[in-house]
Amino acid sequence: MALPPSLRPLIVAGDISAPHTLDIFLDYVCPFSAKMSLAIDSVLRPLLGPGGKYEGKVKVIFRPQVQPWHATSTFVHEAGLAVVRVSPQHFWPFSLALFKDQGDYFDQPSLTRTPLEIRANLAKLAGNVFGSDSNLVKEFSSLLEHKGSPNGGNSITDDLKYTVKFSRQNGIHVSPTVLWDGLIANEISSSWGEKEWNEFLAAKINA
Structure with a gap:
């Protein structure tokens, strides 16, 4: 699926x-999303990365899913998108x-x-990840400052709007939700490990 170059x-x-x-x-404040993030890091990144079994065949896109029933969801996703801007790596x-x-x-x-x-x-957490580069933290924080208009949002608002609109137009309601080539794959679970992901990818890629 498409992404703006900046994202x-x-x-x-x-x-x-x-x-x-x-x-x-x-969603950063969803426990099941946290479980899925560990699977992405420990299973999918090795499988899809250099030397992995499915290198060059599949990519994973993190789609920020703001869920407003979690009071801080907007703030944490703004923070993630701010990091995309100041230090993509x-x-x-x-x-x-x-x-x-x-x-x-x-x-x-x-x-x-x-x-x-x-x-x-969130800026303190970002600083722990950035390391010794204090300028990155300053840039991160400045992106989250409100603009001059009383209701104008901040410098990340347009990116946040894009992610929310993308979820809405695709009918995404809960996290984690996974799409395979644009269609919801309901069988995928946050509890999946290497075995389940290998079986899924083998069936899809070799079909």
Whole structure:
């Protein structure tokens, strides 16, 4: 499936030119999405990467799935998209770090925090991923600052709108949801390991 050039870092496994596509819709504050992220990292990236069994055949696109019943979902996805802008190579490491710490952004722990405090925590997490480059953290934070208009959003709002509109037009309601070549693959589960993914890919690619 297509991606704007600016969002190509959302391809987190496989080669951009691979003929098959797994679109995986994930919410940073969804526990099942966190499980799926571990499978992407430990199973799909090795299988689809250099030297992998399915190298050059499949790519994985991380589709941010904002779920507004999670109060911080907008904030955490803005943060992920900000990392895409300032340091694309850190998007996947930041995503894994955010999934690991997702409990800090659940409804109850965030109940008394202001949006500014939540974004400050996300900037701290980004800094841990970026390492010693403090300029990246400053750039990250500046992208999340509100613009001059009282209701104009921030510099990431257009990217966030794209991801929300993409989910809506494809009828995506829950996370994780996985599309294989544009069609929902309901059989895929966040509990899948190497065996299940190998069987799925073998059946699809050799069909």
